[in-house]
């Protein structure tokens with residue numbers, strides 16, 4: 001992986017009485033009434049903040065929320081204060097800005113072991129421009145820089161990258177370290193056999209991650225909307241399923257690459273189809289082609305029992321016109337599960353189907369349950385991606401996995417082998 005892993009740690013840093021600027025990612029979803037609908041990222045930031053407070057540091061918390069263009073009240077961090085205070089067990093104050101005289105005054109008043117939350121750093125356009133003068137102003141608030149904002153580590157912004165040039169020591173927080181340990185460490189030195197499950201909507205958004213993982217894994221399972229591009233590339237009828245016509249050659253070359261690398265690439269054998277992209281779509285199970293491994297088309301298998309009892313059978317190897325695949329089918333779930341049973345490390349990025357619609361959530365849920373079961377048997381299970389994390393949480397299985405990443409884009413870039421600016425900027429260990 002291109003991102004260095006050995007970044008300097010918080011534990012080797014002198015903290016007592018020091019003003020510590022902590023970049024956290026508190027970019028949590030809020031409903032229309034400004035209630036937090038998922039506080040995972042706040043909870044994930046707590047261990048580092050508590051450690052700093054317990055070691056007598058004066059903690060300055062900095063985060064963005066959303067993508068505001070200038071000062072936008074609906075993106076204020078104020079609604080987060082009660083939950084943050086509750087989790088930390090102290091009353092956290094919030095400033096009206098993140099730089100300026102009033103902020104400096106509030107920073108000077110932070111007692112040892114206390115914390116101040118700065119207002120949304122993206123209210124200043126200089127943040128996303130990584131403006132050096134703005135970074136210097138942020139740096140001038142403190143004596144130590146801690147980056148714990150893994151979810152934003154793929155952004156070279158003033159508070160995630162620029163500030164580390166002017167504020168030393170610049171070290172990783174515990175969340176950042178944990179994410180790197182799993183997403184870099186476990187992937188670089190996996191217990192074998194090592195499997196990757198990649199789903200989600202499009203091949204184009206996952207090319208990098210698939211290519212990178214093909215260098216490392218023993219198994220690659222594909223699901224979600226991207227599979228229809230692979231099917232079309234093999235000449236199958238895909239009805240009105242999602243397809244990227246300009247990626248057909250790429251899909252073929254990825255299959256070829258898997259073959260050359262000796263990676264067992266598994267595509268779903270059967271898919272659940274719908275007559276429209278909607279939660280109330282009519283659905284039936286369409287058994288397409290049973291591929292044991294895609295590079296050795298072994299046999300065609302129609303699951304007659306399942307189909308005869310529950311659902312209408314459509315001809316194997318094709319999805320009829322007017323129908324679209326929105327989930328992997330029961331036979332695929334079984335095949336995937338059996339193959340996963342033989343592995344020791346699994347990384348999962350991207351849902352198997354349109355899990356947001358109840359009717360098409362079964363494949364994603366089944367994979368989530370399988371990974372939860374395998375975690376209990378000592379398999380390392382890593383969920384690295386926004387929607388896959390949402391699916392695992394929806395199934396109530398988050399605490400069963402070895403690691404759930406707090407960064408969608410960041411984990412994807414890391415798995416692609418791209419360097420993360422927020423990590424590179426930190427001091428070497």
Ligand SMILES: Nc1ncnc2c1ncn2[C@@H]1O[C@H](COP(=O)(O)OP(=O)(O)O)[C@@H](O)[C@H]1O
Pocket residue numbers: 199200201202205223224225226242325326327349350351352353354355356385386387388389408
């Ligand atoms: N068969 C499918 N057809 C269309 N969209 C799909 C299909 N399967 C999954 N999706 C959609 O893919 C989206 C997730 O894609 P993506 O953003 O790539 O995943 P992640 O956020 O995990 O990286 C989900 O919104 C899901 O509904």
Ligand SMILES: O=C(OP(=O)(O)O)[C@H](O)COP(=O)(O)O
Pocket residue numbers: 025027066067151152155386406407408409410
């Ligand atoms: O939510 C985030 O990223 P994610 O949706 O890719 O997990 C981060 O807070 C980064 O936010 P950004 O994509 O607006 O820079």
